[in-house]
Amino acid sequence: MSDKNNIPYKIYLEENEMPKAWYNVRADMKNKPAPLLNPGTLQPMTAQELSGVFCEELVRQELDDDTAYIPIPEEIRDFYRMYRPSPLVRAYCLEKALGTPAKIYYKFEGNNTSGSHKLNSAIAQAYYAKQQGLKGVTTETGAGQWGTALSMACAYLGLDCKVYMVKVSYEQKPFRREVMRTYGASVTPSPSAETEIGKKILAEHPGTTGSLGCAISEAVEAATSTPGYRYVLGSVLNQVLLHQSVIGLEAKAALDKYGVKPDIIIGCAGGGSNLGGLISPFMGEKLRGEADYRFIAVEPASCSSLTRGKFVYDFCDTGMVCPLAKMYTLGSGFIPSPNHAGGLRYHGMSAILSQLYHDGLMEAVSVEQTAVFRAAEQFARVEGILPAPESSHAIRVAIDEALKCKETGEEKTILFGLTGTGYFDMVAYEKFHNGEMTDHIPTDEELQAGFDGIPKFPGNEI
Numbered sequence: 001m002s003d004k005n006n007i008p009y010k011i012y013l014e015e016n017e018m019p020k021a022w023y024n025v026r027a028d029m030k031n032k033p034a035p036l037l038n039p040g041t042l043q044p045m046t047a048q049e050l051s052g053v054f055c056e057e058l059v060r061q062e063l064d065d066d067t068a069y070i071p072i073p074e075e076i077r078d079f080y081r082m083y084r085p086s087p088l089v090r091a092y093c094l095e096k097a098l099g100t101p102a103k104i105y106y107k108f109e110g111n112n113t114s115g116s117h118k119l120n121s122a123i124a125q126a127y128y129a130k131q132q133g134l135k136g137v138t139t140e141t142g143a144g145q146w147g148t149a150l151s152m153a154c155a156y157l158g159l160d161c162k163v164y165m166v167k168v169s170y171e172q173k174p175f176r177r178e179v180m181r182t183y184g185a186s187v188t189p190s191p192s193a194e195t196e197i198g199k200k201i202l203a204e205h206p207g208t209t210g211s212l213g214c215a216i217s218e219a220v221e222a223a224t225s226t227p228g229y230r231y232v233l234g235s236v237l238n239q240v241l242l243h244q245s246v247i248g249l250e251a252k253a254a255l256d257k258y259g260v261k262p263d264i265i266i267g268c269a270g271g272g273s274n275l276g277g278l279i280s281p282f283m284g285e286k287l288r289g290e291a292d293y294r295f296i297a298v299e300p301a302s303c304s305s306l307t308r309g310k311f312v313y314d315f316c317d318t319g320m321v322c323p324l325a326k327m328y329t330l331g332s333g334f335i336p337s338p339n340h341a342g343g344l345r346y347h348g349m350s351a352i353l354s355q356l357y358h359d360g361l362m363e364a365v366s367v368e369q370t371a372v373f374r375a376a377e378q379f380a381r382v383e384g385i386l387p388a389p390e391s392s393h394a395i396r397v398a399i400d401e402a403l404k405c406k407e408t409g410e411e412k413t414i415l416f417g418l419t420g421t422g423y424f425d426m427v428a429y430e431k432f433h434n435g436e437m438t439d440h441i442p443t444d445e446e447l448q449a450g451f452d453g454i455p456k457f458p459g460n461e462i
Contacts, residue, residue: 003103012255013085019249020072022242026139026352027068028287033238033351034326035384036062037313042457045323048235053224053231053322057128061239068284071324072124072241079123079156083112084246089418090256092408093382095402101302104398105262106418107251107278108385113179115441116388116420118149118190118234121243125232126153128363135228139214140190142270142346143169143390144176145420148193151185160229164218168209175423190215197319211335212271217319233270236316236325236350244277251415252281262293262415264401268393269297269306269364272350278417279362286361295362296401297353298393300372303336305349306330306357306364309445310462314348314454315455324455329353330442331450337440344390347450361381368439372396373432376422388420389428 026032035044050059055358062068072080093105109117129137136159141147147163154161163185170177188194190210191201197217201208208214216233223231233240236312253264265282267275275297285291297306305328315332316322329348330336335346340461349357356362369389376392379385387395398416405412422429431437452462 003090007090007258007260008198008259010089010214011257012087012089013254015081015085015251017102017253018077018080018085019246020068020077022072023245023249023280023284024064024068024070024242025245025283025287026065029355030287031355032065033355034313036323036325039315039320039324041453053220055128055132055230057131057241061242073127075460076124076127079361080120080246082168083119085250086111088251090384094379097378097382098399098402098406100402100406101409101411102402103411105255105260105413105415106453107247107415108418109274110385110388110418110421114145114149114152115423116145116149117244118146119152119246120246121234121240121273122146122149123156124243126150126157126159129230129232130157130159134159134230136162137230137232138162138164138219139232139234140164140166140219140224141169141234142166142212142344143388144173144180144424145388147180147185147187148176148183150232150234151180151183154185155183161185161200162219162222162260163187164192164215164222166190166210166212166215169431173424173429189401190218192218192258194218195221197321201318205335209337211318212330212360213316213318214228216317217321220317220321221319222315235273235346236348238352240273241276241280241350241352244273245280247274247277247417248279248281251278255415259292260413263412264294264296264414266298266394266398266401266414266416267294268390268417268419269299269342269353270344270355270390271346271348274417274419276350276353283356283361294416296397297357297362297364299364299366299395300344300393301366301368301439303330303344303346304366307366309349310451310454311358312356312454312462313460318347327345327351328357329454330447331453333453334447334450344393367393367396368441370432370437370439373429373437386422387418388422389425391417391419394418
């Protein structure tokens, strides 16, 4: 702990050091993410087509591949001040417990009632809906962090909020559901009989525990069939990664204050929002040739789109009503096992991250959930924070990399994203402690069933 005299345990920026603009990594990408396609015409989606589903300003952000910095409206920055800047923590206690020469930092995004990083984009999307004069928004949520964040943002701005929550999480996390209802949101387990798509999915998959793809379909149908509503999404989309860049911008500013340059940057990956936000400014430096970093995406072995998926155009949702996105995907019909990292149970990956991974600029690994919870428990006991299962995927690989440094004697600097807290995940912790948690890794045959549903057209062969 020799650094503790010059590097504090927690590094806080001043409020006036918060980012005043989001960073758009697409501006520095040589190979831009492929455009969204209209599933009917197979042509790139136009702003006019997208505006029937999303808010107009968010459509502009979604399609903007060239503007490097997009100003954050003052009203959004005022809201950010309630919980930002978030701390960058030097994990001295974890380093000591591991006996590693590695230096470990984590950006902690759980210090708000939503318990995660999701609020960074929720307030932005709700703000633009309010500016457009809309009555409300619809969305999906997996573990519940996104739904909670959006319900908070909508309550603050006086918008109606309707959430379709993945059924397995709805049942596993009743208190997360009640937080959303406390903030005024209506919460429906998905798939449901409320929508035509929900009825269809229930008929085809009786007793299904649901997936993010199912919930997205229902939320989109509800938005497009209700006047004065639009759909908002908590991950995957370009606009979401843009808003989440505040995580990486703050982390980089805090590290720069002490002249620290990370060697390895690690984040959990479901749809890609927190990982994309954390790595964005560092990836920008790599793309511009100004610095080099090793980026690692960590996904669950039960739903590993990067490490086992196909890089093709696919539907973003199970009901096949959304545009086609070129991404690493397991197939929109793939329904993962009901693991306890609900926020990572998505069949695809952000188009931005998919392109970066495809270009060899980022690595990916998958981990089993029992190993993840061992890391979560180890981290909680020494660092004093009970981590969310999603975040614990990043913790697992950060520990693994630190132990490699112990073997080699290398003093590498590791940065990872601690995306949220796990206080609503106690059912999962209980199953782990009782020895009831199992690991499910899909067989090649199970994955093939999902791949078989990927749309087939010239140039989209798998």
